[in-house]
Amino acid sequence: MLNPGEGRPMSxxxxxxxxxxxxxxxxxxxxxxxxxxxxxxxxxxxxxxxAGISTHxxxxxxxxxxxxxxxxxxxxxxxxxxxxxxxxxxxxxxxxLRFMSSWGRVPPRRDETS
Ligand SMILES: Cc1cc2nc3c(=O)[nH]c(=O)nc-3n(C[C@H](O)[C@H](O)[C@H](O)COP(=O)(O)OP(=O)(O)OC[C@H]3O[C@@H](n4cnc5c(N)ncnc54)[C@H](O)[C@@H]3O)c2cc1C
Numbered sequence: 001m002l003n004p005g006e007g008r009p010m011s012x013x014x015x016x017x018x019x020x021x022x023x024x025x026x027x028x029x030x031x032x033x034x035x036x037x038x039x040x041x042x043x044x045x046x047x048x049x050x051a052g053i054s055t056h057x058x059x060x061x062x063x064x065x066x067x068x069x070x071x072x073x074x075x076x077x078x079x080x081x082x083x084x085x086x087x088x089x090x091x092x093x094x095x096x097l098r099f100m101s102s103w104g105r106v107p108p109r110r111d112e113t114s
Pocket of ligand 1: 016017019020021022039040041042053054055
């Protein structure tokens with residue numbers, strides 16, 4: 001197979017691991033014309049992992065580089081962290097400034113790369 005508009009074979013990558021690192025790598029490679037296949041041993045969808053994911057500037061940057069602006073639709077702003085004991089009673093509250101998301105909100109999802 002040839003790269004679009006070029007006379008050389010398309011570069012190919014096999015990526016082992018289809019969690020956040022593997023999926024972003026596959027999408028980045030595809031954005032520059034590579035063929036990328038992702039192999040994940042865990043059949044469970046990413047969306048089932050993690051109740052709340054604290055986001056970071058690096059995550060915002062990589063989604064932006066894929067042409068997906070990281071906006072408020074991808075999670076919620078929180079201003080307090082509440083600590084619960086085993087019985088569900090609050091034993092501490094601390095102020096924070098975070099933007100929390102989940103793998104159901106942050107692209108790319110596995111079904112878009114398989
Ligand atoms: C409790 C906890 C909470 C966290 N909270 C946050 C948070 O709020 N915000 C944040 O940014 N980060 C958080 N992190 C860190 C975040 O989870 C990791 O930085 C991130 O998952 C690393 O992504 P990765 O794709 O490099 O590796 P992983 O997520 O570890 O993925 C590796 C993947 O490779 C697969 N795999 C491994 N070997 C093979 C093989 N031989 N064949 C096929 N598949 C294979 C595995 O099944 C797995 O899906 C948290 C981590 C933990 C443990």
